Amino acid sequence: MGKVVLVTGVARQLAGGFVRRVQREPEVDRVIAVDAVPPEHDLGDAEFVRADIRQPMIGKILAQHSVDTVVHLDVSGTALGAGGRTQAKETNVIGTMQLLGACQKAPTVRRLVVKSTTSVYGSAPRDAAVFTETTPVKSLPSGGFAKDAVEVEGYVRGFARRRPDVAVAVMRFANILGPRADTPLAEYFQLPILPTVLGYDPRLQFVHEDDVEAVLLVATLEARRGTLNSGTFNIAGDGVLLLSQTARRLGKPTVPVFLPAVTWLGQMLRTAGITDFSREQIRLLTHGRVVDTRQMRETLGFEPAYTTAGTFSDFARSHGPGLLPPERMAGAVDRMAAALPPAVRGAAGRP
Numbered sequence: 001m002g003k004v005v006l007v008t009g010v011a012r013q014l015a016g017g018f019v020r021r022v023q024r025e026p027e028v029d030r031v032i033a034v035d036a037v038p039p040e041h042d043l044g045d046a047e048f049v050r051a052d053i054r055q056p057m058i059g060k061i062l063a064q065h066s067v068d069t070v071v072h073l074d075v076s077g078t079a080l081g082a083g084g085r086t087q088a089k090e091t092n093v094i095g096t097m098q099l100l101g102a103c104q105k106a107p108t109v110r111r112l113v114v115k116s117t118t119s120v121y122g123s124a125p126r127d128a129a130v131f132t133e134t135t136p137v138k139s140l141p142s143g144g145f146a147k148d149a150v151e152v153e154g155y156v157r158g159f160a161r162r163r164p165d166v167a168v169a170v171m172r173f174a175n176i177l178g179p180r181a182d183t184p185l186a187e188y189f190q191l192p193i194l195p196t197v198l199g200y201d202p203r204l205q206f207v208h209e210d211d212v213e214a215v216l217l218v219a220t221l222e223a224r225r226g227t228l229n230s231g232t233f234n235i236a237g238d239g240v241l242l243l244s245q246t247a248r249r250l251g252k253p254t255v256p257v258f259l260p261a262v263t264w265l266g267q268m269l270r271t272a273g274i275t276d277f278s279r280e281q282i283r284l285l286t287h288g289r290v291v292d293t294r295q296m297r298e299t300l301g302f303e304p305a306y307t308t309a310g311t312f313s314d315f316a317r318s319h320g321p322g323l324l325p326p327e328r329m330a331g332a333v334d335r336m337a338a339a340l341p342p343a344v345r346g347a348a349g350r351p
Contacts, residue, residue: 002029004108005220006067008053008099009074010043011035013180018073018213020044022220032065034058035074036091053095059102062109069111070103071220072096075152077145077184077278085144092148093155100159103166111167113219114156118172118205118234118291119146123283132292133172133232144280145184153232167230169219174236174291175284177311178209179318184281190319194247198256201244202288205236208306208314215302227301234291237308243285246312251321259286 005022009015010033023031023044031046033039038050047065051057053074061067075092096114103109121131124139141147153170160168175185188194215235223229247254296302306314 002027003069003221004030004032004065004067005069005071006032006034006062006065007046007071007073008034008095009072009076010046010048011037011039012073012076013041013182014176014209014212015073016041016043017180017209018071018216019046021213022071022217025217025221027221030065032061032067034061053099054090055098056102058099059105062102062106066108067106068108069113069220070099070109071113071216072099073115073216075115075117075149078182088145089148092145093151096152096155100155104159104163109163109166111169111220112156112159113169113171113216114152115216116153116170116172116232117146117149118174118236118289119280119284120149120153120172121289121291122146123202123280123287123289125287127287127289130290130292131234133234133295141280144278146280169230170232171215171219172232172234172291173212174205174207174234174289174308176209176212177206177315179314181209181315184278185284186315188281188285189246189250189315192252194243194250194252194254196243196247196254196256197282197286198258200259200286201242202285203240203242203290204246204284204288204308205240205290206308206311206315207236207304208311211235211237211304211306211311214305215296215300218300218302224301228299229301231295231299233296233300234293235296235302235304236291236293237304237306237311238293239308240290241308241312243288249312250316250319 005028007015007019010019016039019031019033022028023046033043033046033048034051036052049061051061074095076088078088103112121137122139122141126138128135140150156168156170176183177186219229
């Protein structure tokens with residue numbers, strides 16, 4: 001018998017893509033796809049079970065299908081449908097508690113993979129320049145998805161102590177982008193004009209949604225020789241981008257706003273339903289965040305196909321040019337330079 005893999009949160013594009021990918025692996029016999037909302041995308045040959053992980057029914061599903069591998073992807077910053085932040089928090093925290101309780105009672109479960117986020121490190125002015133998986137956090141997130149992720153990881157550590165026979169992998173993803181990404185930061189970058197915090201130009205890291213699916217596969221299957229796919233891992237593409245660089249690559253103008261006014265602006269955007277401009281996102285766009293990915297390469301044995309810059313370029317291509325396309329701006333500058341008198345052009349070229 002091959003692996004029986006249960007995946008939560010399959011109504012989301014990311015989890016749906018992983019479900020289609022993992023079922024093609026020869027060592028996987030069946031995939032059980034679980035969500036409280038029926039997915040609008042194709043799940044291939046996976047068996048969809050409509051169930052809310054906040055309810056005890058999830059334990060019956062584990063027992064009925066003799067699940068040995070659980071991939072928990074129903075941890076997200078936004079809720080599907082009209083549930084809002086309250087529903088997202090309940091699914092993230094209460095749903096994880098219920099799922100872990102069911103896994104603890106299920107003797108067949110042998111591997112658990114949990115989607116987390118580098119937001120657990122927070123974003124503060126005196127933070128470390130680069131976070132490793134063991135860097136002490138000076139200021140824990142006080143709310144939002146980041147706080148949910150901190151609680152989720154705490155429950156996962158408790159589960160690992162109670163079930164030492166289960167291999168547990170926690171994947172801390174940097175900001176996920178790609179053509180199908182539906183994250184709050186992706187929504188921010190789709191605004192026609194990007195509000196920024198006056199006086200700050202944070203460093204950002206991204207991970208491509210294709211790399212997310214690929215590394216989840218590495219964590220789900222048996223570890224390759226010389227690697228270990230149990231533990232906590234930072235997952236991000238190589239390199240960093242400044243927020244100002246992302247705006248130029250999108251071809252979008254920025255509007256610097258005084259820090260005290262940014263919270264008010266975020267509330268307006270949330271009320272209007274434009275984007276979830278939360279406090280944690282404001283902190284990220286103020287102070288940024290960069291993580292070390294050595295363990296991802298040396299221990300997990302995973303090498304992303306996309307760098308941070310490559311991930312953002314793919315995202316930008318899939319969403320079309322902004323109000324100020326870089327190519328058009330470069331052409332305009334060249335035309336203006338050509339229109340200058342020769343003496344002026346020569347003076348402009350001298351230091």
